[in-house]
Amino acid sequence: MTQKLIYKILFTFAFIIILIFGIKLLFTPTFVATDTPGHESYVSSLIIQFKDGITEQESREILENYNLTMYKLDYNVHDMDKYYITVNKDEATQIKYELRKEKNWIGVTPDVEKGNYCMISISEQAIQDKNFIEMLNKRNLQVKKFFWCRVIFTDHTKNGISQENANELRSRLEKDENIFTVFVEHVES
Numbered sequence: 001m002t003q004k005l006i007y008k009i010l011f012t013f014a015f016i017i018i019l020i021f022g023i024k025l026l027f028t029p030t031f032v033a034t035d036t037p038g039h040e041s042y043v044s045s046l047i048i049q050f051k052d053g054i055t056e057q058e059s060r061e062i063l064e065n066y067n068l069t070m071y072k073l074d075y076n077v078h079d080m081d082k083y084y085i086t087v088n089k090d091e092a093t094q095i096k097y098e099l100r101k102e103k104n105w106i107g108v109t110p111d112v113e114k115g116n117y118c119m120i121s122i123s124e125q126a127i128q129d130k131n132f133i134e135m136l137n138k139r140n141l142q143v144k145k146f147f148w149c150r151v152i153f154t155d156h157t158k159n160g161i162s163q164e165n166a167n168e169l170r171s172r173l174e175k176d177e178n179i180f181t182v183f184v185e186h187v188e189s
Helices: 002-027 056-064 089-101 130-139 163-174
Strands: 042-050 072-074 083-088 112-114 117-122 143-145 147-152 179-186
Touching (some): 042 056, 042 163, 056 072, 056 147, 089 117, 089 130, 112 179
Antiparallel strands (some): 042 179, 072 147, 083 117, 083 143
């Protein structure tokens, strides 16, 4: 009888130990990696798209309000569209449909919405096209010219500015009535 009692006690003890480990395993959270390994992203420059009529001097004054004149400013931004039309948001889809009917009328720069208006980039080829000019006259639209400025944060000793700082700057700049949009260029690794 004592041997049977010892087996019952050992069995109960083993069962309790297994039960404790099982419960502990069941309720212990598993590790989930939330941070992805890698390096922090840095921004080498901002390309700022100003509205028509802004001069280099005026752009410097605007950028001074954001403490950006301490960086190198490049006004020779040749890789962006130069021309745009401003249309009412309600008419933008229809006008873009008309523009897409012809090859190479729309520029590659994304459209920008400000208030009730949409700025549609236009290619240089379009402004030379007689049919394009007729379409503008029919809709009472005018071609305007973007003014571009590249703010360069990098040099041989710096990595640029953090993505977080660039996003904050971009957000603040895009609220300015003279700026349509801001593009971010990253440091190449």
